[in-house]
Amino acid sequence: MNPLAGIAHMLGHPFVRYAFVAGSAVAVAAGLAGYFLVLRSQVFTADALSHVAVAGAMAALAFGVDARLGLFVATVAVALGMGLLGPRGRPDDVVIGSVFAWILGLGVLFLTLYTRSRSTSNSTAGVTVLFGSVFGLSRSHALAAAGISAATVGLLLLIARPLLFATIDEEVARSRGLPVTALGLGFLALAGVTAAEATQVVGALLLLGLVAAPAGAAQRLTTRPFRAMWLSAVLALGAMWAGLALSYAAPKLPPSFAVIAIAAGFYLLAALGAELRPQRER
Amino acid sequence: MIPAHWAAQGPGVGLNWNLVQDLRQLFEFHFMVNAFRAGTVVAVAAGLLGWFMVLRAQSFAGHTLAVAGFPGAAGATLVGLNPAWGFFAFCGAGAAIIAAVPRARAGTQGAGFSEESAAIGTVQAVALALGFLFVSLYHGFLNGINALLFGTFLGITDAQVGVLVAVAAVIVLALAIGGRQLLFASVDPDVAEARGVPVVALGVAFLLLLGFAAAEASQITGSLLVFALLVIPAATAQRLTARPAASIALSVVIAVAVTWLGLAAAYYSSYPIGFFVTTFGFAAYTLAQIATHRAGGRQA
Numbered sequence: 001m002n003p004l005a006g007i008a009h010m011l012g013h014p015f016v017r018y019a020f021v022a023g024s025a026v027a028v029a030a031g032l033a034g035y036f037l038v039l040r041s042q043v044f045t046a047d048a049l050s051h052v053a054v055a056g057a058m059a060a061l062a063f064g065v066d067a068r069l070g071l072f073v074a075t076v077a078v079a080l081g082m083g084l085l086g087p088r089g090r091p092d093d094v095v096i097g098s099v100f101a102w103i104l105g106l107g108v109l110f111l112t113l114y115t116r117s118r119s120t121s122n123s124t125a126g127v128t129v130l131f132g133s134v135f136g137l138s139r140s141h142a143l144a145a146a147g148i149s150a151a152t153v154g155l156l157l158l159i160a161r162p163l164l165f166a167t168i169d170e171e172v173a174r175s176r177g178l179p180v181t182a183l184g185l186g187f188l189a190l191a192g193v194t195a196a197e198a199t200q201v202v203g204a205l206l207l208l209g210l211v212a213a214p215a216g217a218a219q220r221l222t223t224r225p226f227r228a229m230w231l232s233a234v235l236a237l238g239a240m241w242a243g244l245a246l247s248y249a250a251p252k253l254p255p256s257f258a259v260i261a262i263a264a265g266f267y268l269l270a271a272l273g274a275e276l277r278p279q280r281e282r
Numbered sequence: 283m284i285p286a287h288w289a290a291q292g293p294g295v296g297l298n299w300n301l302v303q304d305l306r307q308l309f310e311f312h313f314m315v316n317a318f319r320a321g322t323v324v325a326v327a328a329g330l331l332g333w334f335m336v337l338r339a340q341s342f343a344g345h346t347l348a349v350a351g352f353p354g355a356a357g358a359t360l361v362g363l364n365p366a367w368g369f370f371a372f373c374g375a376g377a378a379i380i381a382a383v384p385r386a387r388a389g390t391q392g393a394g395f396s397e398e399s400a401a402i403g404t405v406q407a408v409a410l411a412l413g414f415l416f417v418s419l420y421h422g423f424l425n426g427i428n429a430l431l432f433g434t435f436l437g438i439t440d441a442q443v444g445v446l447v448a449v450a451a452v453i454v455l456a457l458a459i460g461g462r463q464l465l466f467a468s469v470d471p472d473v474a475e476a477r478g479v480p481v482v483a484l485g486v487a488f489l490l491l492l493g494f495a496a497a498e499a500s501q502i503t504g505s506l507l508v509f510a511l512l513v514i515p516a517a518t519a520q521r522l523t524a525r526p527a528a529s530i531a532l533s534v535v536i537a538v539a540v541t542w543l544g545l546a547a548a549y550y551s552s553y554p555i556g557f558f559v560t561t562f563g564f565a566a567y568t569l570a571q572i573a574t575h576r577a578g579g580r581q582a
Contacts (some may be wrong), residue, residue, distance in 0.1 A: 043340040043399035047406070051506070093341040094517045098567050101509035105560025108432045108507070112554050129425060131414045205506075206414070209407025216400030227447050254418050260411040271401075 011183040018142035019134045025149035026108035026201045031236030032156045033194045034211035035229045048100040049195040053204040055107030057129040062110040064207045071196040079192030083185045132203030132256040202256040209260035239263035317435040321541040326497045328451040328511035328550040329537030331495040336516040348496035348508035350376035360420045377493035381486040410433040433504030433555040460478040489554045507556040513516035514563035
């Protein structure tokens with residue numbers, strides 16, 4: 001079949017269009033935020049945020065409010081809290097681990113409350129939060145996700161240069177008068193917003209792949225900071241598009257699985273490529 | 283998670299002021315006896331290995347290994363195998379993959395690109411995605427997903443307890459032989475290497491053991507809540523004492539206590555065990571933080 005006609009046919013469905021609109025914006029935000037998370041060794045923080053997102057969404061469902069409200073409040077509050085707890089805006093592993101294990105436990109409690117208070121047919125709501133349902137987004141949800149993600153991208157680009165400086169050489173940046181702590185906190189808040197958005201697209205448990213894999217691949221392909229940052233966003237976007245298309249073509253594959261598998265594939269290829277020609281780099 | 287059959291269990295279960303009777307009630311059913319056996323074994327293994335994991339700052343790797351059990355169990359169910367095999371196979375494979383990634387040196391944390399965290403994060407997301415794929419390929423299993431992720435203590439068979447005991451025995455034996463060297467290699471890798479300790483090999487072996495311990499624990503607490511048994515008891519113990527032997531013992535004691543309390547609470551209430559285990563663990567951690575804060579850093 002003519003591939004262009006196939007794409008046109010695919011985009012003829014409104015639900016696919018909504019998925020692409022929301023997915024693209026979220027992917028770019030996740031790719032950019034992921035680059036800094038990897039650079040700042042804060043991938044584990046993103047892991048914690050993803051679990052907090054579960055608890056937030058479940059709590060919102062249990063109390064009967066919009067799940068998105070719970071998502072945003074939980075991820076941003078915990079991101080800021082971790083930033084304040086840890087030394088100089090970088091919490092250590094044990095604190096993160098202990099806190100998020102407990103918060104996830106709370107999430108389980110809320111899930112139980114929710115499934116018990118409603119009819120049993122709602123038992124898949126938990127699965128939706130955990131693994132996403134991008135093809136189930138309504139028009140207004142998709143537009144909201146795209147708008148908020150676009151704003152996140154704008155803010156990230158705005159602080160990209162000072163944040164990079166503060167990340168690579170904290171002491172020098174501080175002595176030059178950069179607000180290093182505030183930058184770290186602001187970045188964590190943006191990462192929290194990104195996590196909440198990504199939860200709606202690939203699910204809370206899989207957003208880590210969208211954050212870590214493209215950034216890791218980009219770091220392998222180039223050592224120049226800004227090029228790597230953009231490359232990370234482009235790779236995340238590519239994985240999103242290819243994953244959505246693949247899942248559309250093969251409905252047995254859940255979209256979130258396809259997206260993560262392709263993103264991980266990029267990383268694997270980049271790592272293998274870098275191994276094969278070790279001299280010419282850097 | 284803990285479904286309607288709780289109500290069907292009838293008036294026999296209920297907490298009252300007679301503690302002896304409460305305890306007898308707790309062990310009235312064979313499934314509950316098995317739950318306590320399995321929980322104890324799992325807690326000992328997790329408390330031991332979790333202590334080294336926290337010492338080596340490999341919490342992220344440990345969490346990822348725990349999560350790897352989810353696709354293992356889901357895949358095994360899909361092809362009709364015993365989920366326990368899936369748990370151990372995938373956790374072992376995950377450990378092998380993570381071991382192949384170069385470790386970030388402790389001193390350079392945060393000072394630049396860390397391949398390790400990006401790679402581990404990717405492994406974790408792929409594991410979860412695979413698990414989701416298996417679950418969605420296996421229709422009708424969707425309700426079991428919560429048990430896999432968040433744990434259950436119902437229906438643990440005698441054979442399962444046997445497997446758990448055997449694996450835990452291997453873990454304890456391995457630590458009894460190599461624990462001292464592992465401690466040395468974890469605290470000061472450079473000096474240990476100079477003294478001829480096989481630091482790299484120990485690291486790989488440790489990850490494999492950690493994978494097995496995570497596989498054990500995830501059969502009780504679920505893949506997502508393994509941290510409650512791996513990190514929290516160890517972090518609490520290390521907070522309370524700096525002496526390795528005492529700290530390790532304390533870690534095991536806390537893990538076992540948290541598991542027992544969690545099982546009992548889940549039995550008498552209608553809420554999931556994952557919630558209770560994490561809450562009791564976190565309470566212990568918070569108390570330890572406050573206590574050492576009060577002591578004014580005398581321990582340090």
